[in-house]
Amino acid sequence: MKITDAAVYPYPLGDASVRRLALEAAALGFDSIVAADTPSGTYGGVEVRSGLMIRDVPIKDVISAVKRSKDSGRVISVNAANNNFNRAVIGLKGVHILRGIQSADKLAFDHVAAKMAADNRVAVDIDLSPIMMGRSVVRQRAIHRYMDIMVLEQRFEFPITLSTHARSFLDMRNVRDITGICSLIGMDIMDVERALAGVDFVLTPPVPSVRVIA
Amino acid sequence: MSTRPPTLREKRRYILARIEPAGTMLEQKELYYAISDATTSLWGDATTAIITPAVVALEFGHVVIRCRRGTERxxxxxxxxxxxxxxxxxxxxxxxxxxxxxxLRSRFRPKKTPKAKTQPAPEPESEKTDTVIDAGIEPVLPECTFVKKTFIIVQCNGQKVDVIEKGFKNTNRLFLTKDDLENLNATTISDRI
Known part of the structure; x- marks a missing residue:
């Protein structure tokens, strides 16, 4: 099980280089990070996974982008929009994470989408930055949405990932802090552990329950 | 007014935290307002009143924050x-x-070695810098190059290097490593990172 921060943005998107973020991640107790638009590799004992974040594009463009980088080993994530879009994205083979659910419609992720996410092993990302940096309504809305997601997660058991969306190492938090923040949305330690291993889970191909021999 | 006996005083706990980025100059009062604002924003006035956060020390890049026992989490x-x-x-x-x-103070205060006692007392200027810069930080290098721009190194601790672009237009701090400076460009990192 690899403890992973599912989204960080190194320089030039942020103000810290990917190496610095990897160093800090190691100090904060992470085994790997998903860095946007960065080649994958290992630095300071932390595995840097290349991440492709697709956002604000129609479903056709999402399909072509996913096709292009299907076997590239990148962690492909798509920003959530309305319900139809989300269902279409979850049904796509090659998509690993559905992001930005806190800023999507109220009904963007319903029980049908949750069931589909569980069947297709598509994780729903919990972005901790609105809780850490947001104040008043922004934070309240995010906490409410995440609590709703956790209710569906308890029922359908789809994968969850946790991300800080750090653009600087100052935005990163250690595992203990993340556990504390996640307790605000009703996640216990076991849930947090499972969520931190979420990226590893969605990247590992499923083991078939029945194996045909000869 | 006489002070209460120890058994009647409310029990307190102290939390030690390191301030990052290293070398940031802060005032105790301003930091208290920031912490109080964060606590009130997250937990509300009623719970903050129970927590009663207070900054009791700010030295060597560390802060000691007081709270009521049982509210540490x-x-x-x-x-x-x-x-x-x-x-x-x-x-x-x-x-x-x-x-x-x-x-908690014993955790972040630099330990005095017998050798240091025999040395002459440092000058007042160096004393000032000691409060800002943590022990174990390497001597600061003057300049470096990164993505074809010249930066001034403001902090250097092991592999970690904090830089600010030279000039007066862009004073944002960048957080790099020594390897980034050697390769000049973090965005074109090869597969071997």
């Missing part, structure tokens, strides 16, 4: 939401919690 969560102190971006990394300030 709430304060720790609130501290993780502190992102700025009067427009200066900071981050508080919690190191330990204790029942006494003195035990």
């Amino acid at each position: 709430e304060l720790a969560i609130a501290l993780s939401t502190v992102t700025a102190c009067r427009d200066v971006r900071i981050c508080l990394r919690i190191i330990a919690a204790s029942g006494t300030i003195e035990s």
